[in-house]
Amino acid sequence: MQVQNETKPYDTINVTPMLDLAYVLLVVFILMTTASVQGLSITLPKPSNKPSTEKHELKIVQVMPGGQLMLNGAPVSAAELEQQLLAAKARDAGLTVAIKGDGRAHYEPVVQVVDLCNKLGLNMALVTSRIGS
Template sequence: MQISTEAKPYDTINVTPMLDLAYVLLVVFILMTTASVQGLSITMPKPSNKPSTEKHDLKIVQITPEGSLLINGVGVSMAELEQQLLRAKAADAQMSVAIKGDGRSQYAHVVAVVDLCNKLQVNMGLVTAKIGT
């Protein structure tokens, strides 16, 4: 029995690493093109160093983890909230709404209040807390 010692040349190219790279690039491309976030268009206010002397009404709307609404600490339904905001806007056209959404509540409840404020064309702001507090 004879063992051949002469090396045979490779007649094919191993394309597996090249295909792996192509698939990784394809996945990255798909993820980057579909990662565009659809959301609300909000124009952020510019800060001012001069204190405001005007005093306008401020309504605080809280969303509990269960999804119920409170306006200035009093429980209301969405229809009652709309009526109270309409009355407040009629009394003071520059009134503002501060929206405090609980971190455990469903985001849809917060968006519903934001949509209501947009519909009524009321000034609004989202109340946030520092991370770790």
Template sequence: MQVQNEVKPIDTINVTPMLDLAYVLLVVFILMTTASVQGVSITMPKPSNKPSTEKHDLKIVQVMEGGGVLINGVGVTLDELEAQLLQAKSRDAQMSVAIKGDARTQYASVVAVIDLCNKLQVNMGLVTARIGT
């Protein structure tokens, strides 16, 4: 039996691990850039320990499945909604709007109402429901 001690020189470099690392870094970069998308800025009210005795006007705005908008149960367009909110704000500067979106509606319709309330500088809140109720 003859033992060969002849070692062949390596003439190629295995780049597979380097490519794997490059693909992982690419995926991480894509995920991190899409995660930093800007959203809607909403100013949340600050809680206080004292009970409020003041009564302010509350308007309930519903966004229906097809994108229609109701204010206190009456159908309106966005222009009519803006006019009614401006009129209500002139009567009571501390009035609030509760926005309730249908689960099947397009989110853009709800965002349009939120943008309108931000433009008018009206206090607003989003109405949510528990799952199963």
């Protein structure tokens, strides 16, 4: 019996050992991940106060490009705005004022509305729009 010593180049690559290794690594990662998650204990902080379920009044003050003021869509002067906000605060102490300053408006009228809210002791929020909107 003769053994022929022919050296042929391989046409294909045997990927079976590489797939076996990949499956073993996958199983190891799955087991390690589930084991670490099950053993993880987290102590979440407790809230310092109860969430508020109260409904409070919201007033929207708009500062238009020319400096005009609008309260919930109705034009008002600065004196009328102060009177209406005082009356609303008397009805609801938790009143919130949302201030919407137009991008073309001067800065001074917006600051005056912020100062008025500070003077009256009101909660306030500055409303902005997204960039590109």
